[in-house]
Amino acid sequence: MDVRVFEAPAGERLDVAISAALLLSRTYAKELVMSGFVQLDGRPVAKAATKLSGVELVSVLLPPPRPMRVEAEALALDIIYEDDDLAAIDKPPGMTAHPTASVRNGTVVNALLGRMSLAKDKDFDPEAEDYRPGIVHRLDKDTSGVMVIAKNADAHRGLSAAFKKRLTEKEYLAIAVGSLGDDLYMDGPIGRHPLHGRKMMVGGGNPRSASTYFRVLARTPQHTLVRAKPHTGRTHQIRVHLAHLGAPVLGDSVYGRASTLIPRHALHALRLTLPHPRDHQAISFSAQVPADMVEAWLKLGGSWPPDLI
Structure with a gap:
């Protein structure tokens, strides 16, 4: 892994400082902090919003480069129900709901791409860090069971509103x-x-x-x-x-x-x-x-x- 070290700018948030110093997106910088890849003066720090005084030394451990574009994968996934608007799946334990900055394959989205239409597929960039067409709610990675997926924009709006309300x-x-x-x-x-x-x-x-x-x-x-x-x-x-x-x-x-x-x-x-x-x-x-x-x-x-x- 690649270690980057820089002097902290005074008064700046930690994630903002990392983003500026290493030319990373702020989302990815925040994920690095929350995942334990960042230290201040040799001590782990977990809060991306930590304010820097300007005297600290920031160390960032960069994980190996990840594949960027999210692709369809032939993953086993049980479809409980499907119609023109939505699909209900039985998510197995160990499968993440959608890609993140550090997880680009093996997700519910990867399993469904190419198998069915997904809401807002054309509105999201497959190379974006938070690529989640069709996702209206999530289960933790190791939680199994029912998840509902939106297949078009109207269904996405309706299902998202149902969860919000x-x-x-x-x-x-x-x-x-x-x-x-x-x-x-x-x-x-x-x-x-x-x-x-x-x-x-x-x-x-x-x-x-x-x-x-x-x-x-x-x-x-x-x-x-x-x-x-x-x-x-x-x-x-x-x-x-x-x-x-x-x-x-x-x-x-x-x-x-x-x-x-x-x-x-x-x-x-x-x-x-x-x-x-x-x-x-x-x-x-x-x-x-x-x-x-x-x-x-x-x-x-x-x-x-x-x-x-």
């Missing part, structure tokens, strides 16, 4: 490490962690309102199988709320700890209901619970609820 109903399944009450409503604003740029927390910097309803489906002595219905859609919301309640998601190395029972966090987007962008009638999509979560629960000594898909 909270006209959607989302239902998730999680295995939590710890015990929870049978029915629990968590109302806790979520903001960015002050020390870890990619981590969120209840409170934190610039917190935004967040609420989740939890219902316990089954228990073992030390774990809980829980259904979660988030009313809002904050980053990592269910994971943050469960961790705050003292019952982090099994396998969540960010908010809890990794597990030998499952190679990712045990969180699945089970069902999504929303108004169809053409006739505004409610339509629901469900994704079968993946085998890794079922197997993990059984290994914990739990019994799988017979009515759970």
Whole structure:
């Protein structure tokens, strides 16, 4: 990897200084900071908005060059439903929703390009850092389950508005490490962690309102199988709320700890209901619970609820 070092300009934001000194886009400079590639005087820094005093030495570790243009790829992806306006997919764990400055392949967008028309495909540049035609909402990389994709501009506007106005109903399944009450409503604003740029927390910097309803489906002595219905859609919301309640998601190395029972966090987007962008009638999509979560629960000594898909 290539290391670049420069003296900090006084009074400037860190990401702006990196962008100017290394001739990088500000988006990419911010991602480098949040990904842990930047140090001030030899100490890691995670906040792109850090103000520089002018006496620091900025070190930036540049990852190897990445392929720029986003191309269609023959990736396995289960299409749950498709019509002229939208498609519902069952996103597998480990797949990122759309390309970023550092991820250019292996995403949902790569899998769908060439397979179907995607909203705003012609409005986005395939070489842009944030290339996401068709994307109206996201799931975390290691979260599996239902995602909806817009296939034209009108559908994109309608679906985006439905998520923004909270006209959607989302239902998730999680295995939590710890015990929870049978029915629990968590109302806790979520903001960015002050020390870890990619981590969120209840409170934190610039917190935004967040609420989740939890219902316990089954228990073992030390774990809980829980259904979660988030009313809002904050980053990592269910994971943050469960961790705050003292019952982090099994396998969540960010908010809890990794597990030998499952190679990712045990969180699945089970069902999504929303108004169809053409006739505004409610339509629901469900994704079968993946085998890794079922197997993990059984290994914990739990019994799988017979009515759970």
